[in-house]
Amino acid sequence: xxGVEGYMYPNEIRLYWSVLxxxxxxxxGLVAGAFILASLVRIFNVKEVAPTYRLALLTALSFLIVAxxxxxxxxxxxxxxxxxxxxxxxxxxxxxxxxxxxWYLMAVLVFEIWLDYRHDIVxxxxxxxxxxxxxxxxxxxxxxxxxxxxxxxxxxxGWIVTLIGIPSAFILHGYVGFIFGSIxxxxxxxxPLMPVVFIFSAMVSGIAGVMLLYMLxxxxxxxxxxxxxVDTIAKYxxxxxxxxxxxxxxxxxxxxxxxxxxxxxxxxxxxxxxxxSQIVLQIYIGTFIPLFLLALVQVKKLSAGVRKxxxxxxxxxxxxxxxxxxxxxxxxxxxxxxxFLGYTTYKMSLVTHEGFLMAVFLTILPLGIxxxxxxxxxxxxxxxxxxxxxxxxxxx
Amino acid sequence: xxxxxxxxxxxxxxxxxxxxxVLAGTxxxxxxxxxxxxxxxxxxxxxxxxxxxxxxxxxxxxxDVPDGYFRTWVERYLVxxxxxxxxxxxxxxxxxxxxxxxxxxxxxxxFFVPKMCNHCADSPCTQVCPVGATFISPDGVVLVxxxxxxxxxYCVQACPYGxxxxxxxxxxxxxxTLCYHRITKGLTTACCEAxxxxxxxxxxxxxxxxxxxxxxxxxxxxxxxxxMATGAKAFYNExxxxxx
Numbered sequence: 001x002x003g004v005e006g007y008m009y010p011n012e013i014r015l016y017w018s019v020l021x022x023x024x025x026x027x028x029g030l031v032a033g034a035f036i037l038a039s040l041v042r043i044f045n046v047k048e049v050a051p052t053y054r055l056a057l058l059t060a061l062s063f064l065i066v067a068x069x070x071x072x073x074x075x076x077x078x079x080x081x082x083x084x085x086x087x088x089x090x091x092x093x094x095x096x097x098x099x100x101x102x103w104y105l106m107a108v109l110v111f112e113i114w115l116d117y118r119h120d121i122v123x124x125x126x127x128x129x130x131x132x133x134x135x136x137x138x139x140x141x142x143x144x145x146x147x148x149x150x151x152x153x154x155x156x157x158g159w160i161v162t163l164i165g166i167p168s169a170f171i172l173h174g175y176v177g178f179i180f181g182s183i184x185x186x187x188x189x190x191x192p193l194m195p196v197v198f199i200f201s202a203m204v205s206g207i208a209g210v211m212l213l214y215m216l217x218x219x220x221x222x223x224x225x226x227x228x229x230v231d232t233i234a235k236y237x238x239x240x241x242x243x244x245x246x247x248x249x250x251x252x253x254x255x256x257x258x259x260x261x262x263x264x265x266x267x268x269x270x271x272x273x274x275x276x277s278q279i280v281l282q283i284y285i286g287t288f289i290p291l292f293l294l295a296l297v298q299v300k301k302l303s304a305g306v307r308k309x310x311x312x313x314x315x316x317x318x319x320x321x322x323x324x325x326x327x328x329x330x331x332x333x334x335x336x337x338x339x340f341l342g343y344t345t346y347k348m349s350l351v352t353h354e355g356f357l358m359a360v361f362l363t364i365l366p367l368g369i370x371x372x373x374x375x376x377x378x379x380x381x382x383x384x385x386x387x388x389x390x391x392x393x394x395x396x
Numbered sequence: 397x398x399x400x401x402x403x404x405x406x407x408x409x410x411x412x413x414x415x416x417x418v419l420a421g422t423x424x425x426x427x428x429x430x431x432x433x434x435x436x437x438x439x440x441x442x443x444x445x446x447x448x449x450x451x452x453x454x455x456x457x458x459x460d461v462p463d464g465y466f467r468t469w470v471e472r473y474l475v476x477x478x479x480x481x482x483x484x485x486x487x488x489x490x491x492x493x494x495x496x497x498x499x500x501x502x503x504x505x506x507f508f509v510p511k512m513c514n515h516c517a518d519s520p521c522t523q524v525c526p527v528g529a530t531f532i533s534p535d536g537v538v539l540v541x542x543x544x545x546x547x548x549x550y551c552v553q554a555c556p557y558g559x560x561x562x563x564x565x566x567x568x569x570x571x572x573t574l575c576y577h578r579i580t581k582g583l584t585t586a587c588c589e590a591x592x593x594x595x596x597x598x599x600x601x602x603x604x605x606x607x608x609x610x611x612x613x614x615x616x617x618x619x620x621x622x623x624m625a626t627g628a629k630a631f632y633n634e635x636x637x638x639x640x
Contacts, residue, residue: 007471007484007485007486007487008558009469009487009511009557009558010464010465010466010469010487010489010490010558011465011466011552011558011559011560011561012558014561016549016552016553016561016562017549017553071548074548075546075547075548076545076546076547076548076549076562076566076567076568077545077546077547077567077568078546080527080544080545080546081546083527083544083546084526084527084546087527087528088526088527089525089526089527089528091522091523091524092523092524092525092526092527092528092550093524094524094526094548094550095526095527097526179550183520183524183553183554184520184556184624185520185553185554185555185556185624186553264482333553334553337558338556338557338558338640339485339558339640340640341482341483341485341640
């Protein structure tokens, strides 16, 4: 049969999880990683990365808003998805998605952003006019007290929410890894390391993503990039990336050494169908080059310009590596037969609701949402916001 | 009875659930059938299977299975003496129209293996369904409520035997129901009925008079992938170790 080598069970020839299911863990990973970067400032008191704190939170929110869309589009009956909230099946890992998602969205991210921005929102609701004023008024939720005591309470509450948010971010993405890792029928997925790999790769992709966005936006705003900030982010990125790569290699070495009945299939796949996406893109290009560049910056005194280029290249390659890792897990796990006797091929459609163009759209969409959020809630304390503060002070 | 607003609000969720049941309708009437009296499975006698494909055709006709998808299928194994763990397997169109003529066996053997849902007692597909649309009935049949299924395909991924698929028109999961609409009326399954050699036999483990009990005592019977610990109830007589 076309695209099939060896023997597949006849129902396995088509893939049931498409490129959209590749995007889902990638997007939630960016959310979790961006939030962890924000928590460095708030909980771990890493002051150097403060310029990215708000941007990290808004980035996390933008991607979190989009996270359920690939799942919805993939479902045969998306209109029935609320049943996961109303009648969840207690033994299903997937059934927890709705709750984990809502908890993370409402109890952690939106709440933390609101607490952090409340002062600004109140000031902007006083200094703006028309529709903007109305939007900001609604966003205050009627809480307009900006006294020192009220702001101190905001600060304290925000700290607690972030503290709760760290394990929540781990749960959000570790749980995504568990969805795959707990499938005993599929040896490519079935590993207790899967949630851990997902968490660390999430941190790597989220931190690299926010660093890239910060550098890009700062460049567009024609402002100097805060080098101690990006140097510190790159340092954390380097360490976490080493842990991530080590765990992934541990998993790979374990599989090679153990060489169980699935090994022949998996080895064949890695050397053929996944050779480019796993060996070339994920490991050689997406891991070795960024690790080398990030290590070089740690040990050598390089000029700011060289460091900036290194960071941008590393971040771009890391994003490609993490996306291809998701591809290798999701698509790779369906390319071989559970009989271990054959292989199929994934044929991605172009314009269908689960096709390539939809995947591109869903990848770009969070950036559009981020643009709106940045306009609405400027993440930097610069001149514009300073003026608002001054104006509102005179109004009062 | 006085119903105030508080009581009304408390009763609304219960009323919603009750209304859902009304909308779902009542199951087809089988007045003499008592679910708790049965525990269904299937005996597949490999030496008896001739690979004619009658079972596949009967299943597709009985259950309106779409082309290219299979609730049951038949595989032909060729196991050579030199590599007994890596057999050559074919199943052209699920074995629906039989198999091409076998080449000279030489140092090896040919045999047919009918496949279907194993109606596992501890089924991974039931475990992973996010809304409980897949469930095991009290008489041991793994079924799907297609009016409730989201079509997420998580169960398809979780099934170790490749027995599930997403129905291309209904956009929900579909699989062997062990012809539940027939067996609850005292009939056997369509595939068993169509098998000319008796290679497939519906068995009821709760029925003390079912010949399966004597068969299991006197034959070498195995289930597929026992290491998966799924409590499979498709029992294979003389199952070769190379079968996956």
